[in-house]
Amino acid sequence: MSDPIIQMQGIKKHFGNVIALNGVTFDVRPGECHCLLGDNGAGKSTFIKTMSGVHKPTEGTITFEGRPMEFSSPRDAMEAGIATVFQDLAMIPLMSVTRNFFMGREPTVGRFIKRFDIETANRITMEKMRQMGINLRAPDQAVGTLSGGERQTVAIARAVHFGAKVLILDEPTSALGVRQTSNVLATIARVRSQGVGMVFISHNVRHALAVGDRFTVLNRGQTLGTANRGEIDAAELQDLMAGGQELATLEGSLGGTI
Amino acid sequence: MATQAAASADERIKTESITTRLMKRPELGAIGGVILVTIFFLFTASPSMFTLAGIMNFLTPAAQLGILGIAAAMLMIGGEFDLSIGSMVAFAGMIFGVLVVNMGLPLILAIPLTMGFAALVGAANGAIVLRTGLPSFIVTLAFLFILRGASLVGLKVFTGGATQLRGVRDAVAADWLTPLFSGHAFGGLFRWMADHGWTAKLASGTPAVPGIPVSILWFVAVTLIATFVLLRTPAGNWIFATGGDKNAASNSGVPVRRVKISLFMLTACAAALVAIITVIDTGSTDARRGFMKEFEAIIAAVIGGCLLTGGYGSAIGAFFGAIIFGMVTIGLTYTGFDQDWFQVFLGGMLLLAVVFNNVIRKRVTGER
Numbered sequence: 001m002s003d004p005i006i007q008m009q010g011i012k013k014h015f016g017n018v019i020a021l022n023g024v025t026f027d028v029r030p031g032e033c034h035c036l037l038g039d040n041g042a043g044k045s046t047f048i049k050t051m052s053g054v055h056k057p058t059e060g061t062i063t064f065e066g067r068p069m070e071f072s073s074p075r076d077a078m079e080a081g082i083a084t085v086f087q088d089l090a091m092i093p094l095m096s097v098t099r100n101f102f103m104g105r106e107p108t109v110g111r112f113i114k115r116f117d118i119e120t121a122n123r124i125t126m127e128k129m130r131q132m133g134i135n136l137r138a139p140d141q142a143v144g145t146l147s148g149g150e151r152q153t154v155a156i157a158r159a160v161h162f163g164a165k166v167l168i169l170d171e172p173t174s175a176l177g178v179r180q181t182s183n184v185l186a187t188i189a190r191v192r193s194q195g196v197g198m199v200f201i202s203h204n205v206r207h208a209l210a211v212g213d214r215f216t217v218l219n220r221g222q223t224l225g226t227a228n229r230g231e232i233d234a235a236e237l238q239d240l241m242a243g244g245q246e247l248a249t250l251e252g253s254l255g256g257t258i
Numbered sequence: 259m260a261t262q263a264a265a266s267a268d269e270r271i272k273t274e275s276i277t278t279r280l281m282k283r284p285e286l287g288a289i290g291g292v293i294l295v296t297i298f299f300l301f302t303a304s305p306s307m308f309t310l311a312g313i314m315n316f317l318t319p320a321a322q323l324g325i326l327g328i329a330a331a332m333l334m335i336g337g338e339f340d341l342s343i344g345s346m347v348a349f350a351g352m353i354f355g356v357l358v359v360n361m362g363l364p365l366i367l368a369i370p371l372t373m374g375f376a377a378l379v380g381a382a383n384g385a386i387v388l389r390t391g392l393p394s395f396i397v398t399l400a401f402l403f404i405l406r407g408a409s410l411v412g413l414k415v416f417t418g419g420a421t422q423l424r425g426v427r428d429a430v431a432a433d434w435l436t437p438l439f440s441g442h443a444f445g446g447l448f449r450w451m452a453d454h455g456w457t458a459k460l461a462s463g464t465p466a467v468p469g470i471p472v473s474i475l476w477f478v479a480v481t482l483i484a485t486f487v488l489l490r491t492p493a494g495n496w497i498f499a500t501g502g503d504k505n506a507a508s509n510s511g512v513p514v515r516r517v518k519i520s521l522f523m524l525t526a527c528a529a530a531l532v533a534i535i536t537v538i539d540t541g542s543t544d545a546r547r548g549f550m551k552e553f554e555a556i557i558a559a560v561i562g563g564c565l566l567t568g569g570y571g572s573a574i575g576a577f578f579g580a581i582i583f584g585m586v587t588i589g590l591t592y593t594g595f596d597q598d599w600f601q602v603f604l605g606g607m608l609l610l611a612v613v614f615n616n617v618i619r620k621r622v623t624g625e626r
Contacts, residue, residue: 015367090509092502095495096571103499104511106492116492142622222566 002101003066004029005197006051006082008164011060013022013046020046020222021220024060026143027094028197034226035200038218039241042103046200047218048168052084053077065165081165089155093144097136098125101158128157132187149180153187160191167191169200173207190216205237219243259494282561282622284571287614288578291561291607295585303592310457310467314474320584321477322532324577326551327558331576335488335519336570337501339395340522341385342401343555346529347548348409348538350376354534355423356416357545358430362616365435373530379405380526384519402552410545428543430475440538442469473535475576480528484573488540496519501568559610560582561611565619582607 004027013021021043028034038044040176049055051062053071062069066079071077074084091100098121107121108114122139127134132153143151152172159167169188172182188211192198202208208215212252225239299307306312333340353375357368381399387394404474413421430436442448452458452465460466488494499507500517508514529548537543561567561577561582575619586604590597 074509078511086509088504088506090506092499092506094502094565094571094619095498099495099498102508103495106495108492114492115490116488116495144622 002029002031004063006069007061007063007103008051008057009061011047011050011057011062013043013055014058015185016026019221021050021057023181024218024221024223026051026216026223026226030165030197031193031201031244032213033198034214034216035202035212036216036218037202037205037208037237037241038040039203042218042241043221044218045170046221048084048201051077051166052168066221075141080173081163082168083162083164083166084168084170085152085155085159086170087174088102089151091151091155092145094142096140097123097143097146097154098122098131100127101125101154101161105162107155107239110220118178124161126194128161129154132157132190133183147180149183150177152176152180156184156191157185160194160196165222166199170201171203172200173202173204181207191198203241208237209234259505266441266508272510283576283619284615284618285578286563286580287611287618288562288575291582291611293580293587294577299585299592300590302595304588307589314443314471316466317376317474317477317484317581318584318585319587320472320580321471321473321479321556322536323551323558323583324477325473325480325528326525326555326574327562327580329574330478330486330552331523331559331562331564331571331573332484333431333525334556334564334566334568334574335501335516335571336497336521337386337504338384338518338521339556340380340525341381341395341398342384342405344548344551344553345402345405345409345524346376346379347533347551348543348545349379349405349412350526350530350539351547352409352412352416352423352534353369353528354544355426356412358421359425361417362429365430365433365439367461369435369439369534372470372534373527376526376530377523380517380523383526384522387522388515388518400527409547411481413543413545416460421546422542422544424542426537426543437472438537439472439535441472443472443475445469473539476531477537477580480531481573481577488573492537493517499570501570505570554604556613557608560615561607563611563615563618566612570619571624576612 004236007027009019009025011024011026014050017069018247024043024047026036026047036044036047046055050057053074053076055203056070061072064082071082080096089179090103095103097196098118101124102121105115107124109117109120125139126136134150134153143154146154156167172188174186176184185207188198192211198211200208213229214226215232215237216239217224217237218243220243307316326347330340330343340568350372354368354372357363357371358365363371379401383394383398386392387397390397410421413423417423448457448467448469450463452459458466488497496507496512496514496517499510499512500514504514533543534545536547541620558579559571561579562572562577564575589599590600
């Protein structure tokens, strides 16, 4: 088992007197998909923001590639290779796939006047999308014409192209239909096989079980340990997320439908 | 998990016909408008409108408006408005007039100074919008009045009571930079064409059209540069991204604030350029210069395909939008219609353009 790329030990994050994270331990190894499961309000977004350099932890250490790491901005984290695909995907529907793909990081040609090298950009975009299993009609197709799953894939492909070593996916499947979910999960599997460490954040146990190698449950700002694939089943994860009792009683009345 | 190693072509994506692709260009509406307006005047106006002299006649006001319209279009693509550009023309005109007439500065100093002043006001506009988070509509509306008032008061101070400053032409007549901003270009070519009988001559033997007015060349140059920047530079991509969704843009590393401030400075400088061209041309500046031009510029941009919500539009569209304006303002004088129909036309055109743009936007994004 290879060493973790990023390791978070005993992370606490307080906002004034609100304790958002209260002892989170989490790591990601290259080429694995580590799922972080948690219900709404469990602290998932604070966790993501801490990992991606938006928040500084109040307590605890983050080790990145063996060295203690202090990110002063999301930009730092991005440069180091920690990329986040947020739920809004940072995509602009009116702009073409290529323009979205290279937004903020445009390749240029020309010595005196730096031109946006749109030919190269188009070629790379088409190629990367084909590798992800999406055949674009044309690279100048607007992102607005893509489906939710395809947009997710563009966002993932973009992060990988720009050198992500750790890729944090914030609820990538929450708004998708069945078919599109399976496409996104396939993308995750494909990217994982390229050696990228994936952090899959979700509250959907089944989606997590489909691609996850390890599972960590976050409940009320705390991680409750990590389980390997095969050591835990959906019902146990579900119970941990809900904090045990409440769901069990609820489940009785719903006849085991969730 | 089934991984598609080689994705097969999706049978549900139809290949697009050329017409569909054309339909998605933002400038389509404006080009269609130019064709319609041309047909209208071909039937109603006296044929002299479409002689060389007639064309220059309607292109000159189009050029002045167009320089503003293209800057307004770029700002709109970046997601903001600037209602102060009309007043800015008067304000920059006053600064320029005072610099060359009262202070006797040569153009090589007066022009950069005027541009600098304008850029400063533009930057102030942008900084206030970004700092307060207020809509740029309101902030620049305030500047519409502030700059107009400042021009009135300023002109009275500098002229000793008048709202018009004369004597610019004498002051710059001998300046080597003057031909860049006023008069006609390609005089030799036009004389040669007239001598060969290809174009009309006046009774005195001089050609009816002495050359292309310099402002038209500026207009074309500004269109080309703006189009290049928008479509072929990283900065252009940042402008589209900033207007499309500023959070998404800044999450992707686009310097959103810098883009917006630069665009406000650009619109102000475009207003200053128009001020310099018109002030040198007429030889005087007055406080009513550029009146209502902010609205006309925005309308030209909207006719040119800019969405009011930002993130979409084109400089070429604004170019044609401005030409429609020029054709109609001047064209009505060649017809038997009352010229005041112009305003009715303006409103109608704006309404039509906005409705049309909405449809186009849905086509582009595939919204249903």
